[in-house]
Amino acid sequence: MKMLGSDAILRSLEAEGIDVVFGIPGGAILPLYDAFARGSTVRHVLARHEQGAGHMAEGYARASGKVGVAVATSGPGVTNLVTPIADAWMDSTPLVCITGQVRTTLIGTDAFQETDATGITLPIVKHSWLVQDVQELPHVLKAAFHVARTGRSGPVLVDVAKDVQETEIDFTYPHQVDLPGWRPPAGVHPRQVREAARALLAASRPVLYVGGGVINGDACDELRELAEVGGIPVIATLMAKGSFPETHPLCYGPPGMHGSKWANWGLNKSDLIVAVGARFDDRVTGKLSAFAPGAKVIHFDIDAAEIGKLRRADIPVTGPLRLALAELTKAVREEEEPGHEGPVAWRRQLEEWREAFPYRYRREGDYLKPQAIVETLRDLTLGRDDVVWTTGVGQHQMWAMQYLVCDRPRTFITSGGLGTMGYGLPAAIGAKAARPDATVVCIDGDGCFQMTCQELATSVLEGLPIVVVIVNNGWLGMVRQWQEMFYDNRFAETHLTHQVPDYAQLAEAYGAAGFTVEADDELEGVLEEALTCGRTAVVDARCDPEEKCFPMIPAGAAAIDVIEFSEEKAVEA
Amino acid sequence: MRHTVSVLVENRPGALARVSNMFARRGFNIESLAVGPTERHDVSRITLTVDCPADLLEQIEKQMHKLVNVLRVSTLEAGEAVERELALVRVSAEPSRRAELIALSEVFDARVADLGPDSMIFEVVGTPEQLESFEELLRPHGLTELARTGRIGLARASASRAPRPQHVLR
Numbered sequence: 101m102k103m104l105g106s107d108a109i110l111r112s113l114e115a116e117g118i119d120v121v122f123g124i125p126g127g128a129i130l131p132l133y134d135a136f137a138r139g140s141t142v143r144h145v146l147a148r149h150e151q152g153a154g155h156m157a158e159g160y161a162r163a164s165g166k167v168g169v170a171v172a173t174s175g176p177g178v179t180n181l182v183t184p185i186a187d188a189w190m191d192s193t194p195l196v197c198i199t200g201q202v203r204t205t206l207i208g209t210d211a212f213q214e215t216d217a218t219g220i221t222l223p224i225v226k227h228s229w230l231v232q233d234v235q236e237l238p239h240v241l242k243a244a245f246h247v248a249r250t251g252r253s254g255p256v257l258v259d260v261a262k263d264v265q266e267t268e269i270d271f272t273y274p275h276q277v278d279l280p281g282w283r284p285p286a287g288v289h290p291r292q293v294r295e296a297a298r299a300l301l302a303a304s305r306p307v308l309y310v311g312g313g314v315i316n317g318d319a320c321d322e323l324r325e326l327a328e329v330g331g332i333p334v335i336a337t338l339m340a341k342g343s344f345p346e347t348h349p350l351c352y353g354p355p356g357m358h359g360s361k362w363a364n365w366g367l368n369k370s371d372l373i374v375a376v377g378a379r380f381d382d383r384v385t386g387k388l389s390a391f392a393p394g395a396k397v398i399h400f401d402i403d404a405a406e407i408g409k410l411r412r413a414d415i416p417v418t419g420p421l422r423l424a425l426a427e428l429t430k431a432v433r434e435e436e437e438p439g440h441e442g443p444v445a446w447r448r449q450l451e452e453w454r455e456a457f458p459y460r461y462r463r464e465g466d467y468l469k470p471q472a473i474v475e476t477l478r479d480l481t482l483g484r485d486d487v488v489w490t491t492g493v494g495q496h497q498m499w500a501m502q503y504l505v506c507d508r509p510r511t512f513i514t515s516g517g518l519g520t521m522g523y524g525l526p527a528a529i530g531a532k533a534a535r536p537d538a539t540v541v542c543i544d545g546d547g548c549f550q551m552t553c554q555e556l557a558t559s560v561l562e563g564l565p566i567v568v569v570i571v572n573n574g575w576l577g578m579v580r581q582w583q584e585m586f587y588d589n590r591f592a593e594t595h596l597t598h599q600v601p602d603y604a605q606l607a608e609a610y611g612a613a614g615f616t617v618e619a620d621d622e623l624e625g626v627l628e629e630a631l632t633c634g635r636t637a638v639v640d641a642r643c644d645p646e647e648k649c650f651p652m653i654p655a656g657a658a659a660i661d662v663i664e665f666s667e668e669k670a671v672e673a
Numbered sequence: 674m675r676h677t678v679s680v681l682v683e684n685r686p687g688a689l690a691r692v693s694n695m696f697a698r699r700g701f702n703i704e705s706l707a708v709g710p711t712e713r714h715d716v717s718r719i720t721l722t723v724d725c726p727a728d729l730l731e732q733i734e735k736q737m738h739k740l741v742n743v744l745r746v747s748t749l750e751a752g753e754a755v756e757r758e759l760a761l762v763r764v765s766a767e768p769s770r771r772a773e774l775i776a777l778s779e780v781f782d783a784r785v786a787d788l789g790p791d792s793m794i795f796e797v798v799g800t801p802e803q804l805e806s807f808e809e810l811l812r813p814h815g816l817t818e819l820a821r822t823g824r825i826g827l828a829r830a831s832a833s834r835a836p837r838p839q840h841v842l843r
Contacts, residue, residue, distance in 0.1 A: 218687065219690075222687075222690065222691065222694050223694055223695075223698045226739075226741065227740075227741040227742075228687075230686075230687075247741060279741060280683070280744055281682075281683060281740070281741050281742050281743050281744045282741045403739070404735050404738070405732065405735035405736050405738070405739055408728065408731065408732070409732060412728075
């Protein structure tokens with residue numbers, strides 16, 4: 101069928117089953133927006149900043165498991181997308197960014213709003229295309245979605261010259277993708293899996309160290325079966341929160357810099373780490389050379405390059421996790437002796453540590469405690485399967501990780517690898533677009549909130565109501581914590597104040613409901629009201645500016661030396 | 674240890690940039706790099722020399738495999754591959770000294786590519802080690818300019834890891 105390149109882009113999105121995209125128009129992408137005006141089944145959500153659009157697409161992708169799509173113009177449009185692209189790259193979020201480029205005759209001339217989009221994003225995309233010939237457009241879009249979602253998922257960029265969007269094409273969407281160099285692994289090596297099963301059954305202190313890959317690989321059911329069949333403790337990272345039910349007796353929560361002592365000790369004192377879609381990130385391992393010195397490692401990953409990148413794998417298994425875990429469970433069943441109960445003494449040991457070193461904080465004092473805000477939110481939503489959480493980055497994120505209980509995958513959406521402040525609010529809007537049925541709550545910091553709060557307008561006007569709870573300590577709290585602990589209380593440039601801006605008034609200005617709470621006894625009532633008001637709500641929960649996040653592994657220290665809350669004084673001395 | 678890595682890439686804009694960028698951003702150092710066409714018009718060959726331990730080489734190969742334009746990555750083991758490089762060397766040479774220089778160059782099978790009133794250009798093909806020896810030999814005689822192509826290589830037929838043509842592309 102004959103149509104313009106711009107219409108061909110929308111027909112391609114429709115063919116891919118995309119129901120919503122997030123973006124902002126501008127000069128070089130105007131023809132595509134004109135195609136939106138001509139009509140499409142694809143809904144366009146108008147963001148207020150391209151960074152917001154990108155994080156919305158990420159939130160949509162993480163909540164739905166589908167590919168997120170962001171649209172922006174050339175030049176500043178695409179440079180504003182760089183942060184979400186880098187974020188999606190670090191957290192393996194499937195994302196297709198469609199950007200306008202100046203006309204083909206102007207490319208390379210430093211034209212108005214020209215920037216080398218594919219060049220700028222080169223190190224942070226799985227692949228990118230600059231489309232200068234309309235005939236290539238359908239194949240490029242087909243390939244873009246294919247690359248974004250297959251193998252280890254991640255971001256791609258399609259940069260389309262303005263005149264390409266305006267040129268006529270006889271359009272058919274290709275059924276097949278022609279990418280001879282893109283061959284993600286489809287199977288797993290049976291001998292490696294068999295060897296892994298034997299090692300697992302022979303281990304006396306095994307753990308499943310689970311990363312975000314298990315959610316991206318849609319392997320959460322298989323993970324649960326494996327854990328239950330083998331009786332193996334599951335230590336799921338920040339990115340894997342919810343991949344394994346946190347109310348399950350075998351769930352031992354997140355490890356890492358602010359993970360629990362029992363999870364960190366569990367990893368570090370184990371004799372066999374089965375890494376599943378996890379990448380031995382420095383925030384999990386602490387000092388790498390001191391990490392889990394007595395453990396053999398079995399490493400499952402769809403990305404061969406992650407295996408052996410940081411920690412040598414004794415048994416490497418490359419392949420799709422869903423298949424790999426199913427095969428492993430089968431092999432464990434075949435290999436295990438009748439009546440095998442798994443590592444009973446080891447689980448008892450972990451339980452003892454969990455009893456001895458629970459998450460804790462001092463509840464008395466003049467201020468509301470930030471942890472109490474998260475705990476109250478958790479208790480108000482207990483048992484509900486229609487709540488999706490997002491967070492910003494910093495102390496509040498770590499408290500959310502520690503105190504929220506997530507029993508389902510894709511209900512805890514956070515910026516892990518890149519640590520992007522400002523991620524939470526737009527990601528919540530994207531999650532709401534993916535799950536209109538759900539109550540989407542962004543637990544944010546006051547610093548984070550101010551980085552992307554303009555998207556409140558998007559939330560209100562697009563009918564995508566979210567609840568933002570600002571854990572407002574008046575500081576860039578995590579930086580303040582480091583300044584207090586490692587920079588001798590020199591609080592340089594971290595004080596934001598509790599009062600400016602007045603977040604409730606700001607929310608009202610955007611047409612959202614604004615709440616302020618400072619007193620313990622009002623907290624539950626205010627949060628309840630915000631959760632049930634049915635519109636976009638912002639709760640300014642003013643809390644203790646000096647509260648620090650524990651446990652903590654100081655940067656560069658061995659993970660086994662995690663500092664407990666009770667040892668805080670010793671640290672300061 | 675020095676390794677030669679042969680990479681077949683789709684002959685598309687940006688393919689070389691993606692490979693070289695991956696090296697730069699992951700902190701891998703390229704010692705030599707040569708790019709050119711292959712027997713297929715739509716495929717180019719990048720030959721890289723890197724100096725790194727074996728585990729890092731494995732990581733480099735894996736990271737290159739992930740690039741969408743990269744079709745095949747193979748490491749050419751020393752002794753199992755034919756490796757060549759071409760160099761052009763300008764030497765300042767008065768007519769009286771030419772005969773001596775030409776005699777020297779014959780040891781390396783070098784050819785006189787250009788002859789001027791007070792300088793001459795030698796063209797020499799060999800292994801990178803031979804080129805280095807040739808360079809050292811000429812240096813005391815007034816070597817003024819040097820251009821090298823970087824090494825290229827193909828696995829020998831006898832080598833166990835010789836790529837079979839039908840497996841080059843899927």
